[in-house]
Amino acid sequence: MASSEEFIPKLPTSAIEGQSIQKPEIWFEYVVRAHPHHTDYAGVVWHGTYISWMEEARVEMLRSIGVEFAELVNLGCDLPVVELSVRYHKPVKLGMVVVVKTRMVNTEGVRLEWDYQIKSLDGQELYVTAKVILVTVDLKKGKIMRRLPPPIEAILTKLST
Template identity: 60%
Template sequence: MDKQQQLPPTTAIIEDHALHATTDKWFEYVVRVHPHHTDYGGIVWHGAYVAWMEEARVECLRSLGINFADLVGVGCDLPVVEMSLRYHRSLRMGEVAMVKTRMMEMKGVRINWAYQIQNLDTNELCVSAFVTLVAMDRDKGKIMRRLPPAMRDALVKFSKQ
């Protein structure tokens, strides 16, 4: 029988000043606008952009060796605690977009991400956004004191690329 990995206690967040990472490297994720992404006029529904951002972030983490299912398996979740979006131009059914994401800053258990969604045909910026995640103990429903070591190490490594 496998022992479930134990998470550190969540009684307080410890500020780790040595763990401060940022990156200038963008992770790129291509999407095509399908009918279910749009309203009746063929314009992308605003929530589709948020879903694409989530997909891009999960794929970025996967590319770093962080499988989201593994995080859940050790009792860690990364809920969004803050989000800011600016809509610049609409995308339409059939168009192709590039969703770009990068980690802007990691301070303790807070991870700030930036996004740009561009129309690949016109190269126009359609959406810019910022999202803040925190590491949360799924079982206790509390913010963790520290990121799981494998995740922390992968994000620090990513920030140095």
């Protein structure tokens, strides 16, 4: 008698090549309006404003899962930016309302990688894309942590899963 394994059809490996298991694209959305103090003399949003909006979105994302940034600091941890890459696609102008989308895409050790998109509310226009890398720093020692403290790791795991 033949084993049951003989009757199970097997897919050729080419059927799964190129496929990867990825988590669904879950973005946190933070809506902002371009006010006069965000713009230059021509009414175009100043390039540094986008970076401020991205940080606000990141802090609000933490708040959305119940974590105040001050709590991380109280646990002895800071999250400074160590790398920043910004691509400006189209200008945002005075009075426009846009959405800053962010998500944590990687938590390798103490290196935290965030993606950003700044888009029109309807999602049709893309203004900015960016990637920010943060590291965890021990506030007492002033050095990069080699391992995340368990409470901080649990918090950040919520964002990348």
